[in-house]
Amino acid sequence: MITVEHLTKRYGPHAVVDDVSFRCEPGTVTGFLGPNGAGKSTTMRMICGLTPPTSGGATVAGRPYRQLANPGREIGVLLDASAQHAGRTGREALALAARTMGVDRRQVAAKLDLVGLNAAAAKRRVGAYSLGMRQRLGLALALLGDPRVLILDEPANGLDPEGIFWMRGVLRDFADRGGTVLLSSHLLREVEAVADRLVVIGAGRVVAQGGKDDLLAGTGTLVRARDPRALRLTLDRAGLPATAGTDGGLVVRAEAEAVGQAAADAGLVLTELRPAGSGGLEQLFLTLTAGTSTKEAVK
Numbered sequence: 593m594i595t596v597e598h599l600t601k602r603y604g605p606h607a608v609v610d611d612v613s614f615r616c617e618p619g620t621v622t623g624f625l626g627p628n629g630a631g632k633s634t635t636m637r638m639i640c641g642l643t644p645p646t647s648g649g650a651t652v653a654g655r656p657y658r659q660l661a662n663p664g665r666e667i668g669v670l671l672d673a674s675a676q677h678a679g680r681t682g683r684e685a686l687a688l689a690a691r692t693m694g695v696d697r698r699q700v701a702a703k704l705d706l707v708g709l710n711a712a713a714a715k716r717r718v719g720a721y722s723l724g725m726r727q728r729l730g731l732a733l734a735l736l737g738d739p740r741v742l743i744l745d746e747p748a749n750g751l752d753p754e755g756i757f758w759m760r761g762v763l764r765d766f767a768d769r770g771g772t773v774l775l776s777s778h779l780l781r782e783v784e785a786v787a788d789r790l791v792v793i794g795a796g797r798v799v800a801q802g803g804k805d806d807l808l809a810g811t812g813t814l815v816r817a818r819d820p821r822a823l824r825l826t827l828d829r830a831g832l833p834a835t836a837g838t839d840g841g842l843v844v845r846a847e848a849e850a851v852g853q854a855a856a857d858a859g860l861v862l863t864e865l866r867p868a869g870s871g872g873l874e875q876l877f878l879t880l881t882a883g884t885s886t887k888e889a890v891k
């Protein structure tokens with residue numbers, strides 16, 4: 593179980609994480625989504641005690657991370673696959689972590705095997721690893737203490753398609769055995785395939801959270817008209833702001849009836865009117881985070 597309550601982080605006057613609250617339950621994979629700079633990594637770092645919050649707090653298995661006596665036994669963390677000591681071999685990195693955590697040394701070979709790093713790879717220095725190999729090693733380290741909770745920041749980054757498919761199986765299996773997973777990723781199809789719940793943030797604030805199926809079912813209405821400009825004007829005037837859909841239509845956060853009525857009142861001919869949820873997670877993401885994308889250059 594992960595509990596995040598009113599977590600806030602300010603750098604100067606700027607709140608990069610702003611009053612964020614959510615829970616991740618045992619037996620579930622929670623997808624943590626947001627545009628670049630939305631505050632996902634900062635939130636995860638605060639949960640793991642690496643960045644002190646300005647206010648609010650987080651617990652893992654009922655306690656703040658820093659109060660866990662042997663954190664690696666409770667929570668497996670993969671925040672930056674490249675943070676490993678480049679001069680150690682993969683096996684050495686795991687052996688050292690096993691000693692620190694008091695884990696049986698035989699687990700080193702077991703976890704190397706689990707993440708698909710063969711004997712030759714395990715003997716190579718981490719500095720010579722590809723990003724995908726580092727991710728596999730990072731996951732082996734996260735799983736080494738057989739924790740009940742996993743926090744993973746972009747774990748599929750750098751993995752090949754087979755690796756992404758494999759990672760999905762590992763995470764699903766972990767959750768199905770009662771584990772709790774918090775997973776950030778920009779690979780929306782992957783998140784859609786593996787997550788049970790979603791937390792979406794934009795500009796540091798939660799813009800939506802809940803069951804994946806519920807969120808996908810309630811993403812508003814996709815509408816298309818013979819005269820798209822007139823449709824947008826009409827929707828604006830009716831107080832139904834629309835965002836551009838991926839397929840050229842407009843997505844409106846309102847019921848189909850309200851959208852249809854506004855169009856009818858303006859005498860517009862609609863060519864499509866349907867729930868936007870069928871556009872999948874990508875459409876949901878674009879709708880929810882429209883206007884919150886962070887442009888680093890203007891900060």
Ligand SMILES: Nc1ncnc2c1ncn2[C@@H]1O[C@H](COP(=O)(O)OP(=O)(O)OP(=O)(O)O)[C@@H](O)[C@H]1O
Pocket residue numbers: 603608626627628629630631632633634635886891
């Ligand atoms: N130490 C810091 N000092 C100042 N600003 C910071 C610091 N760490 C992060 N930020 C800012 O906080 C914001 C959120 O960053 P964060 O890395 O949490 O976003 P993210 O959602 O993980 O983005 P991405 O998807 O690009 O990884 C960014 O604007 C970033 O520049």
